[in-house]
Amino acid sequence: MQLITKGAEADIYITKWNDYKAILKIRKTKNYRNPILDSNLRKQRTIKESQTISKVKLYGIPAPLVYFVNLKKSFIIMQHIPGKPIHDLSDSKIVFLSKQMGNLVGLMHKNGIMHGDLTTSNFILFKNKVYVIDFGLSQKTTKPEDHAVDLRLIKEILNSAHATIMKQAWKNFLVGYKSVVGTSKFLRITNLVLEIESRGRYATVV
Secondary structure: OEEEEEOOOEEEEEEEEOOEEEEEEEEOOOOOOOHHHHHHHHHHHHHHHHHHHHHHHHOOOOOOOEEEEEOOOOEEEEEOOOOEEHHHOOHHHHHHHHHHHHHHHHHHHHOOEEOOOOOHHHEEEEOOEEEEOOOOOOEEOOOHHHHHHHHHHHHHHHHHHOHHHHHHHHHHHHHHHHHHHOHHHHHHHHHHHHHHHHOOOOOOOO
16 A cells, blocks of 8 residues: 555545556544544545545546545545646646536536535546546535535636746636536536635635
């Protein structure tokens, strides 16, 4: 077993499941919380994440298969997607794939799911297909404000991590998103993104 990511909420390991390479995600115990509350929170979040992964697959969104869930120890074993994070691809590839990313986010929002951590590292390219991973902060919501927060985050990531191609990538992302959610929802969400920026909570992206 090999540790690959040490996060605030969970640690991610490469492991094996029935001789296949797999991902083990273990939610950490928080010593500052009441032990019973901590156990219940980790259990609930493990249930929510595993259910969300299964749901998005039903909506046609490529995501890892869930192999096993242990609620007592708050861990999930899931399929390892052996591709490359979009973050690590060439600029031209990121611009090209941004439309597909927008399409996938549109599918999530159309079906009432907010991802909660939309970064280019949470989209994986494998065999010419883009997969979405890490649903640890996801939630069921149809609120336009929540969906706008999702879009605001990916916009911010494009601006900070991929600044030279931000305008092209964001434009393509929005084309893909709009093609799924429709013009009315698209205008409402993107206007809310601008509203969030104007509040000064985030630096405005030009």
